[in-house]
Every structure is written in C-alpha cells, then in structure tokens.
Amino acid sequence: MENETVKPMIPTVHMNGNSAQSLLEELHDGIVLIKTAQEALASMDVAHGRNWYPQGDGATTKAREEHFARIRKLAEVRKELEAIAEGVYQQKRK
Numbered sequence: 001m002e003n004e005t006v007k008p009m010i011p012t013v014h015m016n017g018n019s020a021q022s023l024l025e026e027l028h029d030g031i032v033l034i035k036t037a038q039e040a041l042a043s044m045d046v047a048h049g050r051n052w053y054p055q056g057d058g059a060t061t062k063a064r065e066e067h068f069a070r071i072r073k074l075a076e077v078r079k080e081l082e083a084i085a086e087g088v089y090q091q092k093r094k
Contacts, residue, residue: 008080010087020092027085034078041071 013020045051047067052059 006076006080008084010084010091013088013091020088023088024085024092027081027088031078031081031085034074034081038071038074038078041067041074 011017011023013023044067047060047064049060052063
C-alpha cells in the first residue's frame, strides 16, 4: 500500500453544508500543523546510532527506517489535505 496514490473524496460545497471559506480555513490549519510536525520530526536526533547500538546489529537501520516512514506518512496526509483544499477551491471559483 506504500507509495499508493490515494484520491481523497472532496466535500461538495452547497448551501446546507460548510462554506468553501470555512472548509479552506480548516484545511489550511491542518496543513500548517502537519508541516510543523514534519519539521519537528525532521529535526529529531532519534535515529542517531548512539541511541540504538546497544540493541544489536541492525537496530540503528531499523530505527531510521521507522523514523523516515513516519515522516512519509505525514507527507501523505498533507498531500491528501492539499488535494481536498484544491477541490474545494475549484468549487469556490465556479
């Protein structure tokens, strides 16, 4: 499932639902928070070998792989939110 492109559902903007503006504001807030989380993870020293070598051969490599997998997951969620925001924005323009 990794590297699989997910096409998220786009909410329909209509008079009984949220306005395009409120949806875009919420999506923007989520995107900004995910970006902040991405930056925090990227700056972590958690995958440094000194934290893992006592666990034996391969522990550092496994820890790094897991760490970068978490960063990729955040990137995937951010990409989905950006696609949803683009879909809402396109409806707003009509």
